Amino acid sequence: MEQLSQAYLEKTVLQSKPFSADGKVKETVPGINSTVEGSLGLAVCTVDGKEFEAGLTDYRFTLQSISKVINLMIALQDAGPEAVFKQVGMEPTSQLFDSVKGLTELGGHKPFNPFIDEGAIAITSLITGKNSEERFNRIIKLLRKITGNAKLRMNEAAYEEAKRDSSKSYALAYYLESESVIENGKVEEALDLYFRGLSIEVNALELARIGAFFARDGYMNGEDEPLIKPDHISIMKALMLTSGLYNDSGKMAVQAGIPAKSGIGGGIVAAATGIMGIGIFGPALNAGGNSTAGMEALKHLSRNFDLNIFKRSSFNPDKNT
C-alpha cells in the first residue's frame, strides 16, 4: 500500500489531471470557465484529522448537486428516515443528470431518490425553519462547523443564476405539487432553499472535511456526541454509493467502491468510512455531469489505500500490515 502524503497526492493529481481533456466545464456555473478546465484539486482528511492537499485546492466553487446530500442529512436529522422516505424513494435510476424523466416516472408517485433533482426539491420542506432563509441558515451553520470555515457562505451570483435558469426546476416542483409530494403553495419556498443550497461556496479541502465527517459517521473529532446520528450518515452513504454520481454511480461503485457525491461545479465529496474523507475540484465534466479527472483520482485513491468497500482487505485492515 502507498503511504498517504503530500507527495502521493501530487503524483495522483499529475496522473489524473490529463483526464480533464475528456471533459468540458459547465460555463453556465458562476466561477467556472475555460481557465480552470484543465485544473484538478485533490484534498484528503483522515478521520483523525490529518490533512493533505495538492493541485487547485483553494479555488472556491459552488456545491451544486453536492448540496443534495447536505439537505438530505439535515432532513434526516429533522424529520427522521421514515418521514424522508415517505417523500422520496431510495432506488437508483439510470437517468442523466439533467433528465426530467422522473417527472413522469415517479416511482409510486414519489421521486425515485433524494439525489435526482425532483427528489432533492421534494425533501427541502422537511428541513425545520419558518422559511427558506431560516432553513438555509441552519444548513450554513452546520457546514461552517464541519468545514471549520466560519465564513462559509452562499455565492450570490450563483444563487441569482440558479433563480434565473430555473424553468426546469419550476417544472419539476410544480409536477411534485400536482402529485402532492410538495404541499400546495410551497413551490417557491422549496425552490428557494434548493437554489441557495446549490450556491454554497467551498473549496476542495473543505469538501474533504465534509467527507471526513461522513467517514467518522457524523462525529466531530474531540466530541463525544455525534452532530448527526451515525444511522443517518450510513443511510446517506448508501444512497451516495448507489446514486451519488448520476449515471456513473454503478460504474464508480464497481471501479472505486467509495460513497461519493458530485456536483456540476466540478466538486466530488467522497467518504471512506473509518479511514478518510476526500474532496475534489475537477471542473471538466463528462456527459454524465461528473468530473473526469476527479473520478480518475478516486480510482487511484481507492486502489492505493484499499478504500473499496467491496474488497476484503478494507474490512480487515490489520491483515494488510
Add this chain to the structure above:
Amino acid sequence: MEQLSQAYLEKTVLQSKPFSADGKVKETVPGINSTVEGSLGLAVCTVDGKEFEAGLTDYRFTLQSISKVINLMIALQDAGPEAVFKQVGMEPTSQLFDSVKGLTELGGHKPFNPFIDEGAIAITSLITGKNSEERFNRIIKLLRKITGNAKLRMNEAAYEEAKRDSSKSYALAYYLESESVIENGKVEEALDLYFRGLSIEVNALELARIGAFFARDGYMNGEDEPLIKPDHISIMKALMLTSGLYNDSGKMAVQAGIPAKSGIGGGIVAAATGIMGIGIFGPALNAGGNSTAGMEALKHLSRNFDLNIFKRSSFNPDKNT
C-alpha cells in the same frame, strides 16, 4: 453485538417468518407452491467455515436469477471485465424484475447491467465452451466445488418450464441480436445456457456457502490460490449491492448494506465480506420479486452483526470493542 449461534438463527427465523404473509409464492416455478409459502430457511457460513442453520434449509429450490451472478462470475473469469462491460453496463435501473423496458432503453445500445434479464442473456456468450451444454458443465463443476455438493444439478422440470415459458426471453434475445449485442445466430445457444442456469437446484445452506465464497473474495478455505480473482468478486459484489435485488436494491442497500442477489425461486445469497455468507430460502415474494421474510432476516443479521458496509464499525471492528 449478538452471538452467532443456532439459537440466534432460530430466533431470527421466528421473527422474520411472519413477513412471508406480505408476499406470495411464484407458483409457476417448479417446486414452489402454497405448501412452502409461509416457510423460511436461513443459513450462515462464516468465512472460516463455521455453519449455522435454522428453518427450512434443506429444501431444494432453483437459483432462478441468482444464476445471473454465477454466470457473471464465470464470464469475468473467462473474458475479463473489459470484455464483459463492453457487452453490458454497470448502472442500476429502477425497473421491475419482469420489465422489458431495457429492451427499448438500452443504455448506449447495451443492457444496463448484467442482472436485468437482457444483460444476463447477453453475457452467457462470454462463457468459454463449444456449446451451451459444455459451458453449463463448467458452471456446475465450479458450483459443486464451492457448495461442497458433488451432486448439484439442474432441475429438469424447471429447465423444461423455462423453455416453455420463454417468449419474453426470446423477445429480449432477438432484440439483443438486432442491436448486435448477441452475435447473429447465437440466440438459441445463449438462451439455452441462460435457462439451464435458472434451473440449478440448491438449498439455503449451499447458498450460504456460495455467499461465504464471495465473502472470502474468491478463496476456498485451505487453498492458497483463489478460484476466482478477488478483483472479479468485488466487481460482482458492487453490482449485487446496486442491482442485485431488482427494484428493492436501493432500499436494501440503505437498510441492510450487504451485497445480495435474489431469485424468484425464493432464494437470496448475501456476502458480508470478510465475515460471512448468508443463504436464504423464503419463497413468499413481494411485487418486486424478492423474499419478504428473507429481506427481514437480512436486516436482522446486518444489525446484529454489524454487516452494513456503510457503517463505521464493520470497517474497524477492533475499534469497537
Add this chain to the structure above:
Amino acid sequence: MEQLSQAYLEKTVLQSKPFSADGKVKETVPGINSTVEGSLGLAVCTVDGKEFEAGLTDYRFTLQSISKVINLMIALQDAGPEAVFKQVGMEPTSQLFDSVKGLTELGGHKPFNPFIDEGAIAITSLITGKNSEERFNRIIKLLRKITGNAKLRMNEAAYEEAKRDSSKSYALAYYLESESVIENGKVEEALDLYFRGLSIEVNALELARIGAFFARDGYMNGEDEPLIKPDHISIMKALMLTSGLYNDSGKMAVQAGIPAKSGIGGGIVAAATGIMGIGIFGPALNAGGNSTAGMEALKHLSRNFDLNIFKRSSFNPDKNT
C-alpha cells in the same frame, strides 16, 4: 338515409343516453356533478342554418379542452400556419388526456400537437394582444359572433378552479420555458389565457353553431368573406380528426370519421364539412376523458347521414342515388 328532424334527434338521444352508464362525471369541473351524470344534449346546425336539438341542450358548461381548437384557430389567423407549427407539431400521440409524458418526450423539442395540454399552452402566445385579458377578449368576441350569443362569457368559478388546480399546467408551462418553446417570463400570461379559455361557458346548441362554422370552412352564412381562412379551418379539422378526442381519436376516426374535439366538461364539437355542425353535452366520461353517450350519438349521426369522410357517398352524394 334518415331524415334530419327533431324526432330523429330525440330518438338518437334516447338510444345514446344509456351509454352514460359507462362513464363518470368529472366532479372537479364547476357545474358538473352527479345530477347531470345521466344527461345528454344533442344539437345539430346544418351549414345553411337549420337547427335541431334534443335533450339537455340548454345546460351551460365549460369548454375545457374544446377551447384548444378555438385558440388554435385564432393563432392560425394571427400568426399563420408556419409560425404555429414552429411552436407545436402535428402528430397524434397515444397519450391519455391527463398525461404529462409529452413533457419528457417532446418531438424535436416541441409539443407533439396543439391539443395536448403542453401544445395548447404553447400556442397561446401566438394570439395577438397586449396581455392575456386583451387576447381573451378577442377570443370571446369571435365566439359571440359565431354562436350568436352576445352574452357568451367565462365562468368565473371555473376560471378560479383552473387557477387553483393548476400545478400540472405550471409544470408543463415551465418545462416549455426550459425548452424555449415559451419565451422566458411568459409562463403566467400563457397560463392565464389558457385557463380563461378552458372556462368559457357554452351550451350544446352553441357548440353545434361552432361546428357548423367549421363545416362552412370559416364562413358565416350571408357573408362573402370568411371570418377565418378556409385553409386554416381545414388544418384544424385535420388535427381534430387525428388528435381531437385524446386517445379515442383513432377509434372515432374509424367508427365515425368526423373531425371532433372534446372537453372534460362533457362537450363535443364536431364538423361534417359542407353538411352540418354537431354540439353535444354528455358529461359522463370514459377513462380517456370523452363523453361515452356523446361518442355513441356521433356514431349514429355518422351512419345515418353519411358523415364519415372515409366513405365514398359523403364525397359524391349525387352518385349514390
Add this chain to the structure above:
Amino acid sequence: MEQLSQAYLEKTVLQSKPFSADGKVKETVPGINSTVEGSLGLAVCTVDGKEFEAGLTDYRFTLQSISKVINLMIALQDAGPEAVFKQVGMEPTSQLFDSVKGLTELGGHKPFNPFIDEGAIAITSLITGKNSEERFNRIIKLLRKITGNAKLRMNEAAYEEAKRDSSKSYALAYYLESESVIENGKVEEALDLYFRGLSIEVNALELARIGAFFARDGYMNGEDEPLIKPDHISIMKALMLTSGLYNDSGKMAVQAGIPAKSGIGGGIVAAATGIMGIGIFGPALNAGGNSTAGMEALKHLSRNFDLNIFKRSSFNPDKNT
C-alpha cells in the same frame, strides 16, 4: 382546378423530383440503390379507370410496409373488424418507423395499431389459410386481380433479406407471444407471412390501381358486388390517414388530407375516395421513412384536384363549378 392529364403529371414529377435531395435511399432493400435515388414515378387511376403516369412508373420495387394495409384488408374480410381490433388498437402513435417502443408500451397489452410493425405481425394470424404459404397465395391472388397483373409475385431476394435481417421482427413477435397476442408456437408462421408480404413486387401504376380500388370502396369497375366490403375499406382509409405515414401521418393529414400508406421501398399508395387512386415510387426517404419527393407530389395533387378530405369543395364538387 387543374386538368388531370399526362402533361400535368409530368409537370408535377418535375416539380417534386428535386425534393428527393432531402432524402436517402434505404440500400438494404433489394433493388433500391443510389442509381434510383433521384427518381420519381407518379401514376394516377381515376375511379372510372382512366390512367395517367409520368416518371419512373415501371420500376418494380417491393411493397414493404404497404403490405400492412393489404394484410389488414384481408384480415378484416376473413375475421371481421371485431376480431381484428381485439388483436390490435386503432390509435396513432408518434413513433418512428423503426421504433420498438411498442414492444414495451402496448396499449392495453395489444399493439397500438395495425401499421406499426408489431401490429402488422399480430394480424397476420387472422388471415385464413392452413399455413403462411396458403395465406400468402390468397393475398397474391387478390392483388393480381386488383392490379390487373397476373404475374404479380414476391421478390425472392427481398424475402430472403427480410428473413436474414429479422432480429427485430422476431423480438416483436416473441414479445407479442409473451403477451398472448400471438398464440403460443405461431411466431414463425406469423413472421413468414409478414416477410412475404413485405416482399411483394409492384410498380407505381399497380399501386395507383390499388389506390383506385380503395377509392372505389372495394369495388372493381364493372362488377356489382364489392371484392371487399366498403365498410372495411373505410376503416382502412381512416387508419391510413391517422397512421399510414409513420410519424409524418399527422403532417400529411394536415397538408394533403388523403389517406395514404408508405413503405421503405419508396412506395406510397393513396386513395381519394370517389375520385382517384395514386401510386408513387420515390425511393429517397426522410428520417421518418417516407418518400420526400412522393409527399411533395401528394401535396400538389391534393391542392390541384381538391383531394383534401378536410376541405369543403371535395365534399360538394358541384358547388365549385
